[in-house]
Amino acid sequence: MKEKISALHKEFMNVRFNGSFTPSPSSEIGEELANLSIDDVILQLKYGNDEDFNLALSAFNESFKQVLITNDWINEEGIVLVLVNRLSSCEPNNRLIILQILRKLASQDSGNKEKMADAASLSALVKSLTRDKEERREAVGLLLDLSDLPAVWRRLGRIQGCIVMLVTMLNGDDPIASSDARKLLNALSSNTQNALHMAEAGYFKPLIKVAALGDDGAVDPLVKMFNAGKLEAKLSALNALQNLSNLLENIQRLINSGIVVRSVGFTLHTLEYLPEEMTEQLGESHLNIIVNIISSSPLETDKAAAVGILSNVPISNKKVTDVLKKANLLPILTSMMNSSSSTISSISNSIAEGVAGILIRFTVPSDKRLQLLAAQNEAIPLLVKLLSSGSLVVKCRAATALAQLSQNSVSLRKSKKTSWFCVSPSATAFCEVHEGYCIVKNTFCLVKAGAIQPLIQILEGKEREADEAVLNAMATLLQDEIWEMEEKALWILEKGKDEAVLNAMATLLQDEIWENGKRVFQVEEHRVKYGESAQVVLIDLAQNGDPRLKSTTANCWLSLNSYKFSPVTFETTI
Structure with a gap:
């Protein structure tokens, strides 16, 4: 070996080193190279300062390229570990040379790979992943060469920042480094923990x-x-x-692992807040899964999310309605709600809101068969129950569903004059409002369902958000084919126990009632029973109501006043 190094001395005097390794040597540097012995090379590689190490590394690299150094000598002198140990302390151009030498050593002998595969050596190599472009490229290439050793997979994953840097290189603009990083990551991913770290880094x-x-x-x-x-x-x-x-x-x-419960909840709550156009993409299998969650999940949060999803699907999507009908959703909903206590206080408002929203789908007035299905599955008693014990959103949705049902009550009633009854109907089945025989499950009658009082109680309350839905429901009972105008006014007076209710209902119907209200007060019984309440409402409407109502309100008030009060009182009050 010494003879081979000596033979190189004269060569070094004329060598023009590649710029990527060291600058072109001057005659002084060439002289120093010529004077290096093999012992000097080893000594300077291990302990030399930057200048001495640079000379020794150049001598070693040239000898290595000329195949003047055997692998046995490299093993004997521990050159692999010497070079690895100098990585963290030498200059950038020398680090690049070391990495290139180590790659050649790794490709020539598996034993050299083993020497680079310990945790300390790998940590030193990983540091080069954070440096300049050329050094990163050589470092990731070397780590890829070492990745056929199973021990490397585990150890690299444990080195802080290694996988993050590899993912960064994967997404970088150096195609060679990116390709090697991808191959190395795929090799490391055979270890599940490494794959997890990659996912955490975004891969x-x-x-x-x-x-x-x-x-x-x-x-x-x-x-x-x-x-x-x-x-x-x-x-x-x-x-x-x-x-x-x-x-x-x-x-x-x-x-x-418990993931089934957590993942279902996460997915449901994510779906619950999807825009309507996204919920339209739910297929039959998805809908059936959601229905199964409603029927079988022990968690209220899952049920609330599931009914929330279904209530958010556009009502116009009839395919969804057909799937839900086929899945027997209605009896599932009514059974779930009715299995609670007499009120729904034990069930979260979110569940009640979702259920009420779904029932709007099953009560659209254009589909009487669907309404009948809802009624036969006890939807009407449930909706009435929700009027009394739900949040304002629940009450509003329940009133909307009841209004849709009530729109068809007139056409479904059995006339009192009908003679083809097999059995005479019960007297209690007769409905004065619809002037016929009403059965809740067949005619969807709000009166027989006991919905009037809960609706009025909402109007009597202090919160106004549900008033419009409530008034729309009550307006279905005042259709022209049922009532004369004065009868409408009388019905309002009978049902409204305070001025707030009277005001709300009178405003809904506007002047069509008050134009004919004086007919009501021509009857002494009505004057005595309702005159005082009506007076308060009429004066309030004249003062604060729609300007269009003032004239008709005054006429109605004068009709009442002619029996009990003087016109001057009204004029002064107004």
Whole structure:
């Protein structure tokens, strides 16, 4: 070996070193190279300062390129570890030379790879991933060469920042480094923990691939990722867990991990807030899954999210209605709501709001058969119940559904004059409002359903958000084919126990009632019973109501006043 080094001395005097390794040597540097012995090279590689190390590294590199150094000598002198140890302390151009030498050594002998595969050596190599472009490229190439050793997979994943840097290089603008980073990441991903770290760094494909293979150790890391990761990580974890669930042996693992409950809840709550145009994409299988959650989930939060999703699907989508009808959603909903106490206080408002919203779908007035199905499944008593015990949103939706049902009551009633009854109907079945026989499940009558009092109580309350829906429901009972105008006014006076109710209902019907209100007060019984309440309402409407009502209100008031009060009182009050 010494003879070979000596033979190079004269060569070094005339060598023009490649610029990527060292600058072209001057005659002084060439002289120093010529005077280096093999012992000097080894000594300076191990302990030399930057200048001496640079000379020794140049001598070693040239000898190595000329194949003047044997692998036995390299092993004997521990050159691999010497070079690795100098990586962190030498200058950038020397680090680049070291990495290139190490790559050649790794390609020539598997034993050299083993020497670079310990944790300390790998940590030194990983540091080069953070440096300049050429050094990063050589470092990732060397790590890729070492990745055929199983021990490297595990150790690299444990080095802080390694996988993050590899993912960064994968997404970088250096095509060679990016390609090597991808290959290295894929090699490392055979370790589930590494795949998890990649996903946390934003590279999800390896984790999904691992999950698809059904790795026994994939469930726990994925659950951890779902619980602690950001939204993108959660979605990727769910995707991977779905792949795992295709294998029968993984089902119990998933159940034991608790991810089934958490992932269902997460997915449901995400879907609940989708825009309407997105919910239209829900297919039959998705809808059936949601219905199954409503019927079988032990968690109120899941049920609330599920009914929230269904209530958000556009009512105009008849295919969805058909699927839900086929899935027997109506009896599931009524059974769920009725299984609670006499009020719905034990059921969250979100569930009640969702259920009331779904019942609007099943009570559209254009489909009497669908309305009949809803009525036969006890939807009407449930809606009446919701009027009394739900939030304002629940009350508004319940009143809307009842209004839709009531629109068809007139056409469905059985006339009192009908002679073809097989059995005479009960006297209690006769409805004075509809002037016929009404049965709740057949004619959807609000009067017989006991809905009037809860509706009025909403009007009597202090909050006004549900008034419009309530008044629309009550207006269905005042259709012209049922009532004369004075009868409408009388019905309002009978049902309205305070000025707020009278005001609300009178405003809804505007002057069509008050034009004929004087006919009501021509009857002494009506004057005595309702005169005082009507006076207060009439004066309030004249003072604060719609200007269009003032004239008709005054006429109605004068009709009442002619029996009990003087015109001057009204004029002064106004």
